[in-house]
Amino acid sequence: MSEAREFLTEHNELTRRFFLRCGVTLAAGSAVAARAAEPLPAELAPVLEKLESYFTEQSKFGDVSRGKPIPHTLPLEKKKEVGLTRETWRLEIISDPENPATLGKQFTKKDNTAIDFATLLKLGEKHAVRFAKVMTCLNIGCPLGMGIWEGVPLRTLVWLTQPKENLRRVFYYGYHNDDPKQMFRSSLPVGRILEDYDDLPPVIVCYKLNGEWLTPERGAPVRILVPEHYGYKSVKWLTHIVLSNLYHANDTYGTQNNDVDSPMKTFAATLHVPGTVKTNTPIPVTGYAQSGISGLSKVQVWVSPSEKKWPADDPYFTTAAWTDATILAPPAKWGGELTADAIPKDTIGFDATGKPKTWPMRLAKAHWAALLPGLPAGEYTFRCRTIDAKGAAQPMPRPFKKSGRCDIEWVKFTVTG
Ligand SMILES: Nc1nc2c(c(=O)[nH]1)N[C@H]1C(S)=C(S)[C@@H](COP(=O)(O)O)O[C@H]1N2
Numbered sequence: 001m002s003e004a005r006e007f008l009t010e011h012n013e014l015t016r017r018f019f020l021r022c023g024v025t026l027a028a029g030s031a032v033a034a035r036a037a038e039p040l041p042a043e044l045a046p047v048l049e050k051l052e053s054y055f056t057e058q059s060k061f062g063d064v065s066r067g068k069p070i071p072h073t074l075p076l077e078k079k080k081e082v083g084l085t086r087e088t089w090r091l092e093i094i095s096d097p098e099n100p101a102t103l104g105k106q107f108t109k110k111d112n113t114a115i116d117f118a119t120l121l122k123l124g125e126k127h128a129v130r131f132a133k134v135m136t137c138l139n140i141g142c143p144l145g146m147g148i149w150e151g152v153p154l155r156t157l158v159w160l161t162q163p164k165e166n167l168r169r170v171f172y173y174g175y176h177n178d179d180p181k182q183m184f185r186s187s188l189p190v191g192r193i194l195e196d197y198d199d200l201p202p203v204i205v206c207y208k209l210n211g212e213w214l215t216p217e218r219g220a221p222v223r224i225l226v227p228e229h230y231g232y233k234s235v236k237w238l239t240h241i242v243l244s245n246l247y248h249a250n251d252t253y254g255t256q257n258n259d260v261d262s263p264m265k266t267f268a269a270t271l272h273v274p275g276t277v278k279t280n281t282p283i284p285v286t287g288y289a290q291s292g293i294s295g296l297s298k299v300q301v302w303v304s305p306s307e308k309k310w311p312a313d314d315p316y317f318t319t320a321a322w323t324d325a326t327i328l329a330p331p332a333k334w335g336g337e338l339t340a341d342a343i344p345k346d347t348i349g350f351d352a353t354g355k356p357k358t359w360p361m362r363l364a365k366a367h368w369a370a371l372l373p374g375l376p377a378g379e380y381t382f383r384c385r386t387i388d389a390k391g392a393a394q395p396m397p398r399p400f401k402k403s404g405r406c407d408i409e410w411v412k413f414t415v416t417g
């Protein structure tokens with residue numbers, strides 16, 4: 001047994017003793033202490049200060065945009081011409097010619113009844129909602145950004161059509177250079193649009209992010225935002241909503257082998273793991289977790305010597321000596337360029353003073369930190385995982401790649417003299 005491995009068999013006990021011995025806590029009231037329910041070891045302070053902001057500035061979001069040219073790169077004149085500005089935007093809401101829904105009314109450009117931006121804002125005066133949500137691409141895994149999204153519930157627009165029957169699916173798409181091959185379409189069962197089951201916020205026709213108008217990259221002037229889904233359901237540069245009697249999904253993303261009935265998963269990833277550390281010196285690590293549809297109860301970490309073989313019949317390391325990391329409390333500063341750093345009034349999930357009603361928030365990010373005990377010299381592999389609020393350890397209960405990224409992340413590091 002290598003020295004390192006011998007050490008790690010006692011890992012659990014040592015971690016516990018370390019925290020007791022360490023006993024060093026940060027000054028009460030400091031920005032960092034404010035982020036944890038329990039005091040955190042002082043060694044974590046430098047890496048906690050470098051954590052990313054909780055909300056993401058619009059311009060710092062990761063961008064996933066299709067099209068040749070990409071619609072947000074069109075010159076302003078062209079944007080005006082094709083309805084990609086607030087002044088020229090028009091939304092058609094129609095029955096699907098192939099699987100017609102029975103509607104009392106349709107909204108079309110031809111009849112000059114298409115919805116314009118002023119009408120949408122007018123509906124917003126009465127119906128607008130806002131909620132926090134992390135934008136994640138099913139295939140990229142790493143969140144693109146965390147925001148407070150604002151708009152009118154899609155059902156408000158659906159009801160304007162006076163639907164009677166034969167309505168089972170709603171699909172929608174955005175501006176795609178008038179080239180059918182470039183169309184990026186997503187869809188939802190109508191029931192999800194009409195009713196917010198499982199305590200979800202509504203699906204919205206969205207025009208603001210973090211209190212500001214959407215930027216062209218984020219889908220301006222208007223995009224769909226689906227709280228519980230991966231990014232591909234949140235179609236940008238929205239131009240058409242189609243009410244259909246189709247009984248199944250018809251998302252463009254589905255034709256690319258993606259599982260389009262898979263809401264967001266819970267998983268953890270690292271932000272800071274040092275590449276090289278000194279022997280017997282505590283190791284500060286940080287990361288984030290995405291709380292998916294089943295919530296988040298724990299983040300856990302585990303270090304093992306890199307040369308150690310693991311039984312093939314335990315691919316998810318369920319029998320490893322995982323220890324709990326600390327999920328950080330809401331941040332002292334939210335970031336994301338929110339005006340006065342305040343949560344906009346009446347944001348779903350926040351109280352009247354702008355405090356989150358629950359923490360960690362579902363369908364959002366949370367940050368975590370751990371101070372690993374010092375180690376003897378060697379090569380090590382660090383892993384992190386989540387336990388969701390139903391008790392399932394990552395990557396369960398839905399481990400397949402094409403239903404959303406959730407592999408257990410690993411990072412190697414070296415401990416030397
Ligand atoms: N019209 C349109 N909407 C789109 C896309 C697109 O290519 N075209 N990409 C989708 C995908 S796959 C993702 S992950 C999100 C990314 O949103 P963001 O670019 O605002 O971060 O946008 C979605 N909406």
Ligand SMILES: [Mo]
Nearest residue numbers: 137138231232
């Ligand atoms: Mo995506």
